[in-house]
Amino acid sequence: MKTFDIHPVDRSLQEAVQQKIDNLNKPKGSLGRLEELAMQVCLVQHTLEPSLAHPCHLLLGGDHGIEREGVSVSPREVTWQQMINFTRGGGGVNMFCRQHGFKLRIVDVGVDYDLSSVDGIINRKIARGTGNFLYGPAMSWAEYDRAIQIGSDLADACAQEGCRVLSIGEMGIGNTSPSSIWMHLLGNIPLKDCIGAGSGLNAPGIQHKYDVLSRAVAHSQLSTLNSPLHEVIRYFGGFEMVTAIGAMLRAAELHVMILIDGFIMTACAVAAIKLYPAIQDYMIFTHCGDESGHKRMLDIVNAKPLLKLGLRLGEGTGALCAFPIIDSAVRMMNEMNNFSSAKITKYF
Numbered sequence: 001m002k003t004f005d006i007h008p009v010d011r012s013l014q015e016a017v018q019q020k021i022d023n024l025n026k027p028k029g030s031l032g033r034l035e036e037l038a039m040q041v042c043l044v045q046h047t048l049e050p051s052l053a054h055p056c057h058l059l060l061g062g063d064h065g066i067e068r069e070g071v072s073v074s075p076r077e078v079t080w081q082q083m084i085n086f087t088r089g090g091g092g093v094n095m096f097c098r099q100h101g102f103k104l105r106i107v108d109v110g111v112d113y114d115l116s117s118v119d120g121i122i123n124r125k126i127a128r129g130t131g132n133f134l135y136g137p138a139m140s141w142a143e144y145d146r147a148i149q150i151g152s153d154l155a156d157a158c159a160q161e162g163c164r165v166l167s168i169g170e171m172g173i174g175n176t177s178p179s180s181i182w183m184h185l186l187g188n189i190p191l192k193d194c195i196g197a198g199s200g201l202n203a204p205g206i207q208h209k210y211d212v213l214s215r216a217v218a219h220s221q222l223s224t225l226n227s228p229l230h231e232v233i234r235y236f237g238g239f240e241m242v243t244a245i246g247a248m249l250r251a252a253e254l255h256v257m258i259l260i261d262g263f264i265m266t267a268c269a270v271a272a273i274k275l276y277p278a279i280q281d282y283m284i285f286t287h288c289g290d291e292s293g294h295k296r297m298l299d300i301v302n303a304k305p306l307l308k309l310g311l312r313l314g315e316g317t318g319a320l321c322a323f324p325i326i327d328s329a330v331r332m333m334n335e336m337n338n339f340s341s342a343k344i345t346k347y348f
Contacts, residue, residue, distance in 0.1 A: 001141075001230070002148050004249040009043040009281040017042045023338040023346070033306065037284065037329035044255055044282055045164065050330050052165045052257070055323065056158040057102040057316055058247055059086060059093055059169050061121075062110030062240035065132030066216070067174030071209040073200045074173045076129070080113035082171050087120030092313050093169055096320035100327075102167065105158075109150060110172075110239030124150045126239050134216045137235045138178070144234040144242060151246020159254045166251045167259035167286075167323070168268075169316020170240045174198075176291065178236040179267035181213055183293060185232050186274055187300040188224040191217065196263075196292025233271050244268040249275070252282040259284050259319035259326070262312060263291035266298060273301050286322035287311055 021035050022028050029035065041050040061083045067076050085091055086106050089098075097104040107122045108115045112129040115121045126146050130138035139147070158166055176198040183194040195210050220235055233242060245268050251258050260269045260283050273280050280301060287307035288295050298305060306325055311318045340346075 001145060002152065002246075004253050004276060006249065006252045006276045006278045008278045010046055011043060013046060013048070014039070014043060017048060020048055020333065023340070024332065024336045025338060025344050026336070031332060034325070034329040034332055037326055038333045040281075040284070041257060041326070041330055042333065044257055046255070049334055052327055052330050054162040055100070055102045055165045055167070056161070056163040057093065057097050057104050057167045057169065057320065058154055058158075058244070059104060059106045059171060059315060060240035060243050061106070061108050061171040062238045062243075063112040063129035064172060064174035064178065064238050065130050065138060066134060066177045066212070068132055069134055069212045071177045071212055072174045072198050073205065076112060076173045079171055079173050080111050080115060083108065083111060083115060083121060084118055086171070087118060091315060092317045093315040093320070096317055100320055100323045102320060102323075103161070105154065107154065107243070109147060109243045126150070130238055133178070133236050134212060134219065138237055139234055139239065139242070141234065143239070144230070147239050147242035148246035148249075151243040151248070152250035154243070155247040155250035155254065155256065159251070159256055163256060165257040165259065165326070166247065167261065167316050167319040168244045168247055168265055169261055169319070170244065170264050170314055172238050172240050175238050175241065175264050177209065177213055178238055178241060179264050180293065181217060181236045182232065182267045182271055183297045183300070184217070185222060185224050185227065186229070186270055187297065189296060189300075193296065194293045198291070229271070229274050241268050245272050245275075248272045248283075249279065252276070252279040255282070257284060257326075258282050259286050259323065261286060261316045261319040262289040262314055263294045263297065264314055265316070265319070266294060266303075270297060270300050284322075284326060287318040289318060
């Protein structure tokens with residue numbers, strides 16, 4: 001099993017960063033969260049002149065065996081149809097990547113369709129969807145290890161191009177179900193409080209989803225307090241989700257900022273934090289979405305999201321929407337004048 005060397009950020013520059021922030025020509029603390037973000041990026045990069053060079057976005061696609069149990073209103077073919085749509089530039093993720101200058105990598109790690117001949121899709125398929133975790137593990141240990149490695153390799157490829165900020169999104173019909181179970185087991189939260197409408201279930205549909213997921217947890221014999229983390233992640237996870245965890249872990253190892261999107265990617269972030277607590281220093285939680293339970297999942301790791309816009313599209317779109325705020329924090333550090341050079345009296 002692959003391990004990662006992730007340490008808390010080096011805080012030896014913290015006082016110098018704070019002095020630079022406080023000496024910018026503005027009232028002390030007047031830029032609020034931007035100042036907190038600037039501090040975080042400076043500490044991750046260990047510099048007084050941070051950079052968000054070559055931003056990259058990974059869009060990871062995979063299907064889920066549990067979808068066969070009717071836990072999603074959307075049919076599984078939407079996964080491959082949307083993956084092809086992304087190659088044509090027609091998705092929300094495409095629009096926001098163009099708007100904010102992100103290089104988009106569309107990666108098939110487990111779609112139940114042959115996309116190998118489609119231009120614009122990177123083929124890293126592990127299998128054509130996970131197993132149905134109502135009856136057994138979603139993936140084997142070999143598949144789990146491969147997903148982690150693929151994610152790590154993708155983060156490496158971005159970093160080798162000079163990437164200093166990585167966002168990750170997903171495309172996988174049914175992936176709110178494993179996310180809800182991870183939330184339940186990793187956060188010790190009642191399962192009913194972890195389940196929402198996904199892509200549009202009505203009340204009877206949500207009840208059916210709860211019944212299916214309750215049976216799956218009972219059959220697995222995994223518990224909220226005593227089960228090994230890797231086993232919980234492997235048993236219920238999707239290939240796109242475990243790949244995302246691998247990418248997050250490697251990005252932190254490389255001191256690349258990680259933008260965390262909505263419900264699915266927050267579940268992946270929580271799993272990564274449970275495995276390597278120091279990784280949270282490298283994460284920015286970009287928004288609190290409209291999926292039921294997202295706020296409670298953020299609360300598991302005391303995360304403070306930047307935005308609350310009622311988003312629940314996935315694909316990483318919330319992370320991309322929040323990027324300009326982070327960019328403003330970095331520009332503040334690099335472009336604002338200080339009191340001395342602006343010849344303004346420092347009054348505090």
